[in-house]
Amino acid sequence: MKRSKGLLLVLLAVFAILLLAACGSTAVTPDPNAPKPSNSGGTGKALTLTGDPVAGKEIFDRTCATCHGSEGTGGVENSGAAEEVPELKPADEFYNADPAVFAANLDLFIEHGSKPEGDNPTLSMPAFGDDGTLTAQQIADVIAYVISLNKK
Numbered sequence: 001m002k003r004s005k006g007l008l009l010v011l012l013a014v015f016a017i018l019l020l021a022a023c024g025s026t027a028v029t030p031d032p033n034a035p036k037p038s039n040s041g042g043t044g045k046a047l048t049l050t051g052d053p054v055a056g057k058e059i060f061d062r063t064c065a066t067c068h069g070s071e072g073t074g075g076v077e078n079s080g081a082a083e084e085v086p087e088l089k090p091a092d093e094f095y096n097a098d099p100a101v102f103a104a105n106l107d108l109f110i111e112h113g114s115k116p117e118g119d120n121p122t123l124s125m126p127a128f129g130d131d132g133t134l135t136a137q138q139i140a141d142v143i144a145y146v147i148s149l150n151k152k
């Protein structure tokens, strides 16, 4: 009796450690050196889902390309802003060789949106996650597509 109680405790301890390890591994943090959006907030549920780059291209073409250019190559004027709308290919400061970190860098902008620098920007990055314009799965898909555009 005493022995089986000890075994039970050991099993419980092992289970608790495994559970903690599983939780820790799902938390992906963006690169602290990558640019951050003007709107605050953490990463979204999209980062826990698997994105489909083919579905992501369709979403990109109808939702993002007007501002970021076809295939994210930029060249879109933004009067009243300090710069043109940024291109997403190449992703420059956003790029990370670790796809999970790269995804987290992109996710913050897509979830919360951002107002660019300048007196009165005509175009601002919409908050697709916070506004509910895109679902978590759609955000995961569009992230997978932007990552595929930047494959080296």
Ligand code: HEC
Pocket: 035, 037, 038, 060, 063, 064, 065, 066, 067, 068, 078, 085, 086, 087, 088, 094, 106, 109, 110, 114, 115, 116, 117, 123, 124, 125, 126, 128, 142, 146
């Ligand atoms: C109405 C125009 C508009 C639309 C639509 C738009 N964006 Fe943006 N996006 C911007 C602007 C403007 C910025 C620059 C924000 C800043 O400088 O703070 C930006 C910034 C970004 C950034 C950060 C890049 C950088 O270099 O600063 C990412 C990533 C991004 N957008 C992804 C997307 C994706 C993905 C979509 C479609 C789901 C999308 N955007 C749709 C205007 C738009």
